[in-house]
Amino acid sequence: MNYKKYFSDELTSLKSQGLYRKFREINRDKKHFPKATERFEGNERAVEVWCSNDYLNLSQHPEVIKKSVEVIQELGTGSGGTRNISGTSSYHADLEKELxxxxxxxxxxxxxxxxxxxxxxxxxxxxKLExxxxxxxxxxxxxxxxxxxxANVPCHIFRHNDVDHLRKLLNTSNASVPKLIVLESLYSMEGLRSPLKQIVSLAKEFNxxxxxxxxxxxxxxxxxxxxxxxxxNVSDEIDIINxxxxxxxxxxxxxIAASSDIIDFVRSFAPGFIFTSSANPSIAAASIKAIEIAKKSENLRGDIRKNSDLIRNGLRDLEIPHLDNDSHIIPIHLEDPKLCKEAANLLIEEHGIYIQPVFYPTVPKGDERFRVTITPKHQATDIQGFLSSLDQVWNKLSLRRERLSETVNKQVTKIY
Ligand SMILES: Cc1ncc(COP(=O)(O)O)c(C=O)c1O
Structure with a gap:
């Protein structure tokens, strides 16, 4: 086989489909998030970040940083091993209790x-479960x-959030075999909640x-x-939370969090846990601090709700196609990988707005989008600027404007 040609052809094909990923170098400013600096081609430019998963901006919280630095000063950087071989510090153990x-x-x-x-x-x-x-x-x-x-075991795929379909599939399998239902509570690319109560009740019915x-x-x-x-109110009825x-x-x-026996079982049998070095103790300590802060941060959660409502209202007024959900993740639909990239390039080059285009395999082909994530650090003026920039880019590229499509509305109605 001509290996060189194989790798090169695969990459060329990916590029021609508009699916090749380029990473932007974004250095977030600790004091001024969502402001950041992008380094590109030897230059720097000021940008604003609209796609970070640092949802509460706790990575830049002064108390979290302080804790992290203190523990590095005290114990050093790396953990020194796997959890079994000298890699368990008291911070790891305390974090597991906290979680x-x-x-x-x-x-x-x-x-x-x-x-x-x-x-x-x-x-x-x-x-393991035969x-x-x-x-x-x-x-x-x-x-x-x-x-x-x-694992190469039989897997039934149920339609997204479709409890009736799940029931149908559960009915096809033998009552005596072990079964595992796998789902997310808030889908990462849609920002939609799953019907947890109904799924938990099906799980009980089918053991x-x-x-x-x-x-x-x-x-x-x-x-x-x-x-x-x-x-x-279904935490107690979910067996394993990730x-x-x-x-x-x-x-x-x-x-993962679960019963002591399930945790002990995974601890004892999972190669991805056993055969890898543990996190740096400073990360465990900073995580404990971040969780403590997050628990007390109802005000930040309120700001996220307020900010995401502002964006959704703006998008609705501008008739920019988006999913009208009830979360901090706001998908804006472009449905074409090349247009999605072009719009993202214009946003950063002409408006200093950094939003990463999302395409296959992260979402299905034809479902390309921006995935806006809002934080409490985004101010009302940032949001106005963001919406106005989108509006200008939509005009420049003559992108589709429409009220929410019926399917989107139906999907949302079905879930809430
Ligand atoms: C739904 C979901 N689960 C798991 C992960 C993996 O998370 P992590 O970044 O901690 O590996 C992601 C990553 O974005 C995700 O979206």
Whole structure:
């Protein structure tokens, strides 16, 4: 085989489809977020960030930074090993207690990322529970899909948030086999909640385990930011909750929270947990601090709600197609990878607005979009500027304007 030609042809084909990813170098200013500096081609320019997952801006919170630096000064930087071989500090143990408490579970387990937590936990459950059948929402994140796929077990994909379809699929499987329902509480590209109560009740009826990814909701929803399972009062009925330390808590890493036995089981059998070095102790300590702050930050959550309403109202007035959901994630639909990139380039080059175009494989082909994420640090004047810039770019490229499409409305109506 001509390897050189193979790799080069694959990349050329990706580029010709408009699907090639370029990373922008964005240095966020600790004191002035969402203002940041982009370095490109040896120059620098001022930009404003509209697509960060640092939802509460806790990565730049003075107390969190202070804690992180203190622990680096005290223990050094790296953890020194896997959790089993000298890599467990008291900060790791304390963080696991904090996370278990956050989700009202007996125990928790931290991983290098929520991606590994999902992939490794699901792979381990699927491999160990003999005869298992998985029921997975069609919009589940790549990390969950990889975990299930790699285990090579039967997997039924149910239509997004469609409880009737899930029931139909559950009915097809043998009552005696172990079952696992896998879903997210707030879908990352849609900002839509899942019908948790109904799914939990189906899980009970069919004696299925439930695995819930709360990556985009921890810190932001529910009492003290404990997530959407808490908000909908079903936390106790979800068997395994997955979350991240790298979004609302502004650090790095992921975790699962569950009963002591499930956590001990995953701790003992999951290769993605066992055979990798643990997080730096400073990250664990900063995460504890960030969670403490997030719990007390109802005002920040209120600002996010206020800001996202302002954006949605503006988009509606400008007739820019978007999904009218009820969250901090606001998808703006462009539905063409090249146009999506062109609009993003114009926004940054002519208006200093940084929003990353989202395309396949992050979303299906034809579903290309901007995924606006709002933080409490975005001011009303920033929002006005953002909307006006979008308006100008929409005019310049003659992009589609329309009131919300029926499908979008239907989808939202169905869920809330
Ligand atoms: C739904 C979902 N789950 C898991 C992850 C992985 O999270 P992490 O960045 O902590 O690996 C992501 C990443 O964006 C996500 O969107």
């Amino acid at each position: 278990a408490d956050l989700h009202n579970k007996e125990a928790s387990l931290i991983f290098p990322s929520a991606y590994t937590a999902n992939q490794s936990t699901l792979w381990t459950l699927c491999k 005869g298992i059948e998985v029921f997975s929402d069609e919009l589940n994140h790549a990390s969950m899909i990889q975990g299930i796929k790699n 299925a385990l439930t695995y819930l990814d709360e990556v985009h909701s921890v810190g932001l929803y529910g009492f003290e930011g404990r997530g959407i399972a808490e908000e909908q 979350g991240t330390l790298s979004k609302a808590f502004g650090q790095m890493g992921g975790y």
